[in-house]
Amino acid sequence: MTTGRFITVEGIDGAGKSSHLAYLAQAMRARGAEVVVTREPGGTPLGERLRELVLHEAMETVTEALVMFAARREHVVRVIEPALARGAWVLSDRFSDATFAYQCGGRGQDRRAFAALESVVHPGRQPDATFLFDLDPAVAASRQRAQQRTPDRFEREDEAYFRRVREAYLERARADPGRFRVIDASGSLEDVRGRLAAAFEAFAA
Ligand code: TYD
Numbered sequence: 001m002t003t004g005r006f007i008t009v010e011g012i013d014g015a016g017k018s019s020h021l022a023y024l025a026q027a028m029r030a031r032g033a034e035v036v037v038t039r040e041p042g043g044t045p046l047g048e049r050l051r052e053l054v055l056h057e058a059m060e061t062v063t064e065a066l067v068m069f070a071a072r073r074e075h076v077v078r079v080i081e082p083a084l085a086r087g088a089w090v091l092s093d094r095f096s097d098a099t100f101a102y103q104c105g106g107r108g109q110d111r112r113a114f115a116a117l118e119s120v121v122h123p124g125r126q127p128d129a130t131f132l133f134d135l136d137p138a139v140a141a142s143r144q145r146a147q148q149r150t151p152d153r154f155e156r157e158d159e160a161y162f163r164r165v166r167e168a169y170l171e172r173a174r175a176d177p178g179r180f181r182v183i184d185a186s187g188s189l190e191d192v193r194g195r196l197a198a199a200f201e202a203f204a205a
Pocket of ligand 1: 013018040041068093094095096097098099100102103154155
């Protein structure tokens with residue numbers, strides 16, 4: 001039986017979701033819950049090895065999507081489901097919405113085929129809430145440049161790619177308004193934090 005809650009955060013690279021993860025984890029702990037913070041691709045020893053490959057090794061696009069789902073299967077079975085079963089809150093930095101946004105939206109992979117695979121990888125499981133940090137890709141790119149770290153394979157994609165990724169995220173949010181909380185990620189860190197806090201409190205109330 002599931003008693004915990006499964007929360008995911010999503011958004012294009014540079015939208016700022018990583019900056020807000022610690023805040024969300026702390027807000028959950030303040031409610032007295034055990035909180036498991038995890039990420040995709042990754043979250044398990046095998047998943048982290050797959051992450052290294054998929055972020056840095058050139059591969060064909062269907063292969064790329066399959067690696068995302070392979071890492072996700074390990075994550076679901078070994079981390080997410082056991083944590084939810086013992087009543088923990090699971091906070092994951094990305095989940096399947098990222099595959100539909102980056103591989104289907106960004107790279108044109110077939111959504112229906114991957115929806116079928118999704119039902120094999122995490123049958124009957126979707127996040128209870130997904131906080132989507134939404135930002136204009138041009139602004140996200142300038143934030144990325146300011147960070148000056150070495151970009152991975154996805155971060156090197158052009159603005160047109162991130163426009164497609166953003167649109168695919170927003171399309172998923174429109175299709176499932178009960179699950180998605182779209183956070184306007186423009187403005188200062190404090191502005192975004194305020195919007196996130198309001199959305200989280202509304203969800204957790
Ligand atoms: P990200 O959370 O951006 O890691 P970091 O903040 O450390 O750079 O995730 C890594 C990348 O993986 C990101 O560019 C999006 C990509 N990704 C996909 O393309 N498909 C997926 O299914 C997932 C989970 C991530």
